[in-house]
Amino acid sequence: MNHVEILGVPFIHSTRNEFVDILHQRIKQQKKTFVVTANPEIVMMANENKGFMEYLQAADFITPDGIGIVKAAGWLKKPLPERVPGFDTMKDLLSLANENQYRVYFLGAKQEVLDQFIHIVSNEYPKMEIAGFRNGFFDLDNPQIAEEICGLKPDLIFVALGAPRQEQWIYQNIGKFDKGIFMGVGGSFDGIAG
Ligand code: UDP
Numbered sequence: 001m002n003h004v005e006i007l008g009v010p011f012i013h014s015t016r017n018e019f020v021d022i023l024h025q026r027i028k029q030q031k032k033t034f035v036v037t038a039n040p041e042i043v044m045m046a047n048e049n050k051g052f053m054e055y056l057q058a059a060d061f062i063t064p065d066g067i068g069i070v071k072a073a074g075w076l077k078k079p080l081p082e083r084v085p086g087f088d089t090m091k092d093l094l095s096l097a098n099e100n101q102y103r104v105y106f107l108g109a110k111q112e113v114l115d116q117f118i119h120i121v122s123n124e125y126p127k128m129e130i131a132g133f134r135n136g137f138f139d140l141d142n143p144q145i146a147e148e149i150c151g152l153k154p155d156l157i158f159v160a161l162g163a164p165r166q167e168q169w170i171y172q173n174i175g176k177f178d179k180g181i182f183m184g185v186g187g188s189f190d191g192i193a194g
Contacts, residue, residue, distance in 0.1 A: 001061075004078040009043050009056055011064050011073070016084045019063060020092045023181055027102060027155050030179040034059045034170055037086030037184065039066035042163055055167040063089065086185045093156055093181070098125035105149050107169075108136035108160030109189040116193040136161045146173035156181045160189045 001022075002013035012019060026033050036042070036059040046053040056062060063084035064070055073080040097104050109117065114135050122130060131154040138145055146169075149157065157180050159166040166184030174182055 004073045004076075004080055006069060006072050006076065007043050007047050008053065009038060009046055009062060011038070011069060011080060012061050012084070013080060014063075014084065015081045016089060016092065019061070019084050020089065020096065022061075023093065024096055027096075027100075027181060030155075032174060032177060032179055033061070033181045034174055035089075035181065035183040036062045036167060037065035037084065037089065037186075038062050038069065040068040040072070043069070045164060049164070052164045052167065055164065055171040058171050059167075086183065087188045087191055090158060090183065090185050090188050093183075094121060094125045094128060097128040097156060099127070101127050101129055102155040103129045103131040103153060104156045104158070105131045105152060105154035106133040106158050106160070106189065107145075107149070108158075108166065108185075109193070110137070111135040113190050113193045117189040120192055120194075136165075140165060140169055140172070143173075146176050150177050153178075154180055156183075158183055158185050158188070160185045160187065162186055 003010040004013055036056055046056050064080050065085045067083060070080050070083055114133055118133055131152040159169055161169060170182045170184060
């Protein structure tokens with residue numbers, strides 16, 4: 001896949017639909033995948049913090065989350081086709097999970113937000129299998145959380161801890177898993193919970 005690099009961060013050159021198709025193939029192949037959706041703040045954070053840049057470099061795909069990245073690519077004369085936002089991509093993947101009865105795990109947000117979010121998505125995507133969920137207030141270095149999630153064998157793991165915590169958690173734990181699409185989704189659970 002082609003990339004467009006902005007301040008050292010390589011963005012996928014793909015439409016949202018094309019990207020979701022790629023992820024669907026990888027789910028079918030059980031290929032572990034680390035997805036970062038990055039806005040300008042994330043690019044700046046990566047340039048100020050070497051550790052965070054290391055997490056981004058470990059990602060399989062970085063998508064342009066936000067018009068600022070698409071505009072910057074245009075100014076650099078390396079245009080990107082469109083925004084591929086985390087929130088919309090998560091919803092596309094939930095539809096895919098519903099159509100194919102994939103197993104999904106949700107990690108993050110406050111307990112009451114998470115409960116409301118789970119209530120909404122289990123009604124909206126009734127055939128999706130909810131492998132489990134846990135709120136986002138735990139010690140990032142606690143290895144048991146990943147071990148427990150791993151045992152539930154999810155196909156998709158959405159991590160809503162905000163940046164950089166969500167990327168750090170994925171970076172530190174993805175090695176323990178045999179499969180799964182891991183994606184940091186920031187405040188998306190709050191966005192759906194309302
Ligand atoms: N969050 C969490 N654990 C934390 C800090 C934040 O689960 O230790 C959750 C927070 O409740 C919210 C989500 O992370 O649901 C995104 O937080 P924020 O809006 O700060 O991140 P952004 O969307 O700006 O990346």
